Amino acid sequence: MKFDPVLFAKAIADETRQKIMGECCCNWLSVSEIVEKVGFTQPTISHHLAILRDANLVKIREEGKQTFYSLNQEYIAVCCGQIMVKFAPETSVTENLLKVINQ
Amino acid sequence: MKFDPVLFAKAIADETRQKIMGECCCNWLSVSEIVEKVGFTQPTISHHLAILRDANLVKIREEGKQTFYSLNQEYIAVCCGQIMVKFAPETSVTENLLKVINQ
DNA sequence: TTATTATATAGACAAACGTCTATTTGTCAA
DNA sequence: TTGACAAATAGACGTTTGTCTATATAATAA
Numbered sequence: 001m002k003f004d005p006v007l008f009a010k011a012i013a014d015e016t017r018q019k020i021m022g023e024c025c026c027n028w029l030s031v032s033e034i035v036e037k038v039g040f041t042q043p044t045i046s047h048h049l050a051i052l053r054d055a056n057l058v059k060i061r062e063e064g065k066q067t068f069y070s071l072n073q074e075y076i077a078v079c080c081g082q083i084m085v086k087f088a089p090e091t092s093v094t095e096n097l098l099k100v101i102n103q
Numbered sequence: 104m105k106f107d108p109v110l111f112a113k114a115i116a117d118e119t120r121q122k123i124m125g126e127c128c129c130n131w132l133s134v135s136e137i138v139e140k141v142g143f144t145q146p147t148i149s150h151h152l153a154i155l156r157d158a159n160l161v162k163i164r165e166e167g168k169q170t171f172y173s174l175n176q177e178y179i180a181v182c183c184g185q186i187m188v189k190f191a192p193e194t195s196v197t198e199n200l201l202k203v204i205n206q
Numbered sequence: 207t208t209a210t211t212a213t214a215t216a217g218a219c220a221a222a223c224g225t226c227t228a229t230t231t232g233t234c235a236a
Numbered sequence: 237t238t239g240a241c242a243a244a245t246a247g248a249c250g251t252t253t254g255t256c257t258a259t260a261t262a263a264t265a266a
Contacts, residue, residue: 006118013116015109021190031243044225046244065233065242073191080183081196087124088176093184093203100199134213147255149214168212168263
């Protein structure tokens, strides 16, 4: 998956999607469970999940009738790292990040 | 400045603004210089600069008739770090980042 | 003062976006 | 095969966003 900083930013640039991301950050949730936790209609949640999926920000596991989603933490870390390298290259935080990555 | 992950994401979620950010990442540019480099009208560039300013992503220096902008790299690094901690806490990259920050 | 230059602000307009209801698709149980 | 449930898709609708032109504000030069 090629990194696109605008696509990534657009995907996370919404209150509802960030709520969804928070809910399925460290665990797998079905769509219905996310609907319950976030509190919009099922189609609205599916719509947001599709945007997150298209940006590669969620992992998917189908199981019978249900579909489970979990945050793609590795890729999110990569995206944030790339943005730091691109827009904050002269900071110590980014320099340390690069040191760790290139070692 | 209180960190707001949605405000930050919205601010960088636009092609034109990311071009502007790239241009004034490591140097100070006047509005006219940015207009020249990015290629939209001056009011459009001013509009985007206002959004970046409201999100604390640019530093400003007024000098006579001109206003110079430069990326606020430190704050951008902080924002990316916060997003990593929030949405990618279980990755090694984030763990290293936290180690560096807390030392 | 008046003219010029640099930037910001106001307002218009089309495109993109977030939400909803209605419907479709796919899976499982009876 | 029928019925029920889970999720995705389609389409409508109001809101937000990005761009433009026109204008206002502020600083400098003549």
